[in-house]
Amino acid sequence: MNTHLLSMHDLSSEDVVRVLDTAESLREVGTRVIKKVPALRGRTVVNLFYENSTRTRISFELAAKRLSADVINFTTSGSSVSKGESLKDTALTLQAMGADAVVIRHGSSGAPYQLTKWLKGSVINAGDGTHEHPTQALLDLYTMREKLGRLEGLRVAIVGDVLHSRVARSLSFGLVKMGADVTLVGPPTLVPPDAPAWGVQVSTDIDAVLPKLDVCYMLRVQRERQRQQFFPSVREYARLFGLTRARVDTLPEGCVIMHPGPMNRGVEIDSDVADLPQAVIEEQVTNGIAVRMSLLYLLLGGGGEERGDG
């Protein structure tokens, strides 16, 4: 595996399987009396979050702590960043303090890549601008494999604001890599023009797509990233692309409903739909801890010189 995880393109399909299989073993740790193993004792993981986050930051923090790593949470408010420190200087400061891995979320696409040029340790992308969010994609792949038993040949629709969604990009790349059949659904203004080059299909008609799915993946409408009017009104969006109760009834038996959170209930997904048993949104969150443990273990558990002893 690579030293860093910036994009799903950094992982081969064998790497993805390894991450998911290791996560499977690590999930058991969460069921023990003492939910902690000493695998990464003495390593330091820094959570460097330039954007707000609840689940991803807490998930990474728990994952690192369950592996016995030391965790430092760095958020921009209340730090020297609010005094104008640059990303580079912040990174070099963390390096000087001995960080073995930096988990970064940043509003600018490519910020994690910049970090890799300045840091010796591993860099893990926890979401950069509208580029990628590979750990979310991995936990989604894990959840799909767990629920449906396979990834190859799965028919998945990713519905909504694809243009601003780093989750949609990472997940599409991951699913295509694993041999799934992906359809992006959304208004033409919110689907990137280069999407067909990812190896996915594109549709503007959600009702035509829903009846032949294994997974219906709803995206959050990211109004904070939308710098212009992409659709006439939220009500119209909800009517044309929202997952309503009536639309759920057209899904095949056994189809799983997913959402990366945080949800806009009543916009992309109806409130009662989000609480249905086939909606596995909370399980995605739980699986996120095991998948992130797996990644931290695989990225930080190696790195030594090979020696000949057993």
Next chain:
Amino acid sequence: MDPGEIRRATTRIAHEILERNKGADEVALIGIAARGDDLARRLSEQIAQIEGTKVPVGVLDITFYRDDIGLHTEAPEVHETRIDFDVTGKHVVLVDDVLFTGRTIRAALDAIVDFGRARAIQLAVLVDRGHRELPIRADYVGKNVPTRNDEIVRVLLEEVDGEDAVVVEDPR
């Protein structure tokens, strides 16, 4: 060791476990993956034949407790851990195929402590080949096999390898 010797060794260990723990009531077996878990299952069957009680069997992967994480280029591969019973109050018998440096057992002891407070932890191995690097010894030994440090001791079991055998390979 041939299949007959292996069978007689595990039968004797099953008897010794029962004698030492005054029956099978509080006994639980935890095998260290890979092959220790298969040996633990065999011991459980033999205990059932002798005593009529089925003792619980767990499988333990000690990867996360190893003392050499970060010393290899790749992170060591992880296997399944499954202990479906509460170890608290139990007489836990750890089962492994070969006892060598003792580092695996040290890791396994740390791991079991995280599952609860066992009444006692004992160690059963099919082969003790010597060369300990830690103050650890086995309570039940199938066979003591004197070896050189660089020799390789391989335990083959019907369940995974299709045959029962213990072979010592000389890399020289």
